[in-house]
Amino acid sequence: MIDLLLGYTSGLLLFLGCFFMLTGAIGLLRFPDFYSRMHAAGVTDTLATILIIAGLMLIAGWSLALFKLALIMLFIFFTSPTASHALARSAQLCALRLTQTPVEKGPADAPRPVAEASAPVSKMEAAEGT
Amino acid sequence: MLNATLIALLVVMSLALVRAIKGPSIHDRILAVNMFGTKTVLLIAVICFTFGKPEFLDIALVYALINFVSVIGVLRYFEFRNRNQNGTRNGSEELASD
Numbered sequence: 001m002i003d004l005l006l007g008y009t010s011g012l013l014l015f016l017g018c019f020f021m022l023t024g025a026i027g028l029l030r031f032p033d034f035y036s037r038m039h040a041a042g043v044t045d046t047l048a049t050i051l052i053i054a055g056l057m058l059i060a061g062w063s064l065a066l067f068k069l070a071l072i073m074l075f076i077f078f079t080s081p082t083a084s085h086a087l088a089r090s091a092q093l094c095a096l097r098l099t100q101t102p103v104e105k106g107p108a109d110a111p112r113p114v115a116e117a118s119a120p121v122s123k124m125e126a127a128e129g130t
Numbered sequence: 131m132l133n134a135t136l137i138a139l140l141v142v143m144s145l146a147l148v149r150a151i152k153g154p155s156i157h158d159r160i161l162a163v164n165m166f167g168t169k170t171v172l173l174i175a176v177i178c179f180t181f182g183k184p185e186f187l188d189i190a191l192v193y194a195l196i197n198f199v200s201v202i203g204v205l206r207y208f209e210f211r212n213r214n215q216n217g218t219r220n221g222s223e224e225l226a227s228d
Contacts, residue, residue, distance in 0.1 A: 011131040018138040021169070025145040028165065034158055037149075041165050052172050057134075059179055068187040072175065072194055076168065079198040083164055088171065090205045091157045094212045 006058050013055035021048040034091060037043035049076045132180050139173045156208055160201065167197030 053073040059108025060066045143166055150162035171194045178186035 014131045015133045018135055022138060023141050024165070025142040028149050028162065029145050032205070034161075035157060037158065038161055041161055045165060045168055048174060049168060050200045053133075053175065055135075056179055058174055063184075065178075065184045065187055065218065068184075068191060072171065072187070072191055075194050075198075076171070079194070080168060081199060083201050086202055086205050087157060087161055089163070093209055094157070 010055040010058035013051050013058065017048045017051035020044045020051065023125065024048065035088070038084065038088060038091075042081070042087075045084075046077065046080045049073070053123060132176060135176050136173070136180060139169055139176065143169050160204055160208075162204070164197070164201045165195070167201070171197065 021044065024041050024044030027044070028037050031037045031040055050073055053069050053076075057066055057069045057073075060069060146162045146166045146169065150159050150166065153159040153162060171190045172187050174190040174193060177183060178190070
């Protein structure tokens with residue numbers, strides 16, 4: 001009974017970790033700006049890591065592997081926000097180039113909603129055509 | 131569920147690699163490589179439970195340490211290189227703020 005409960009709980013934790021991880025990866029790939037990409041990666045990274053390692057800890061049971069997993073989780077819990085902060089600070093120090101590129105891209109990005117608005121029209125036309 | 135986690139980790143790592151190859155600036159690449167390293171630690175930990183080899187957890191622990199130190203080192207390198215390239219004005223401001 002308790003083994004079944006542990007199995008279901010670890011499966012749920014692993015599933016939630018996979019979900020947050022995939023969300024962060026899609027955000028890392030799809031967001032337009034560096035800082036929003038860093039937001040997507042940095043926020044989900046710590047949470048997904050902690051969820052997956054907690055799921056593995058439930059599988060491991062009382063053993064040395066539990067202690068090692070706790071060490072990994074503690075280490076990532078402290079270093080992942082630190083790495084994100086150092087990355088943001090370094091990007092801000094190099095911001096002379098980084099902030100120039102979004103400002104220059106601003107007018108170029110403006111026609112994008114028009115392109116997105118035209119997409120449903122073409123879909124509707126395709127639907128009418130069929 | 132462990133196998134599904136393994137597949138999801140591989141998918142996430144491939145997406146991070148795509149961003150590391152495509153990334154317009156150097157910081158995008160560093161961000162993607164940092165994410166790739168964290169997911170590698172998780173992959174080693176999950177492989178340890180999939181194949182039943184508890185020794186792999188030590189490798190995951192060491193990989194987490196090396197990943198953090200390498201990311202900080204690369205960031206410091208580009209930070210100082212940028213300071214030296216931008217001349218004395220920016221450098222003096224940064225030194226004063228430090």
